[in-house]
Amino acid sequence: MGKFISSLSLIFLIPGFSVAAYAEDQNRLQQPYLVNMEREQKQNLPLPDFKDVGVEEEQPQDSAQSSKAIKRVVTAKLMTNFSDGNFYAEKLMSRAELAAIMVKTFGLDKRQVTDKDVQVADVPSSHWAYKDIQTVLKTEIMQGYRGNLFFPNQRVTRAEGLAIFAQAYGVFQFSDDTVAEILSQYSDKESIPNWARKAVATVITEGFIDSWQPQLSPLKPMTRGDMAYVLSQYLERQQPQPDTPIVPGGSVNPQPGL
Structure with a gap:
């Protein structure tokens, strides 16, 4: 797998990730995960306050495997x-x-973007994520829907979450054959939307999701734990790598014939 990765020289954004196609897929799914956060709050489920908070040493609702990833991403804020x-x-x-x-x-x-705000009918300037939503729209990391809608409370599928993460990270322009090879290990590969296949192949290749899982479950909603794992793996990749050791009397980049 690493052989073809080394031959890549450019990283591009997802081709064909258009507003129209995105909206069409969502309409087809009839937005099954659209919920009202205010209704959740009335059910005594606390909403994120999105402020700097400390990491709890013990969070019994999380598995031991995910706790490390959660602690890492919360520490990194x-x-x-x-x-x-x-x-x-x-x-x-x-x-x-x-x-x-x-x-x-x-x-x-x-990033340098226009100062002019994007008109989004369902995200008023008083919304807690207004500035962030404006940023992802201006940078085209996320797309809106027809009618200038963003659906801020709509749940994200795993395919969407991984594709949008890859959109920000940079999607490798794999050939269709390479994408098929990368996805072949998953039994539910056929359920990955076409617009997300290269993006999902990218996050798999970069080690941002569990490679031992037999399924990707691309159409299931993404959990906070799912995203924490992806972010944790990304942070791991950002750690400085050990310097290449220099062999005494030798050269780090020896020339042929010398």
């Missing part, structure tokens, strides 16, 4: 605990939350 101090890894990701995470992770607000 890419995600936060809820106002009650718990992370709630099983809770589902919303588009607004995903937008905020992408801005923090990739510093999207540092």
Whole structure:
């Protein structure tokens, strides 16, 4: 697998990731994960306060495997605990939350974009994620829907979450054959939407998702724990690598015949 990775010289954004295609896929799915966060709040489920909060040493609702990833991303301030101090890894990701995470992770607000705000009918300037949503729209990391809608409370499928992460990270322009080879290990590969296949292949190749899982479950909603794992693996890749040791009397880059 590493052989063809080394031959890549350019990273591009997802081709064909258009507003129309995106909206068409969502309409086809009839937006099954559209929820109202205010209704959740009335059910006594705490909402994220998106402030700097400490990492709890013990979070019994999370597995031991995911706790390390959660602690890492909260420490890095890419995600936060809820106002009650718990992370709630099983809770589902919303588009607004995903937008905020992408801005923090990739510093999207540092990129040069137009000062003119994008008109989004369902995201008023008073919305907690207004600035982040404006940023992902201006940088085209995320797309809106027909009618100038963003659906900030809509749940994100795993395919969407991984594709949008890859959109910000950079999607490798694999050939169709290479994509098919990368995805071949998963029994549900045929359920990955066409627009997400190269993006999903990218995150698999870069080691951002569990390679031992037999299924990708691309049409299932993405949980906060799912995203925490992806971000944790990304942070791991950002760690400085050990310097190449220099052999005494030798050369780091020996020339042929010398």
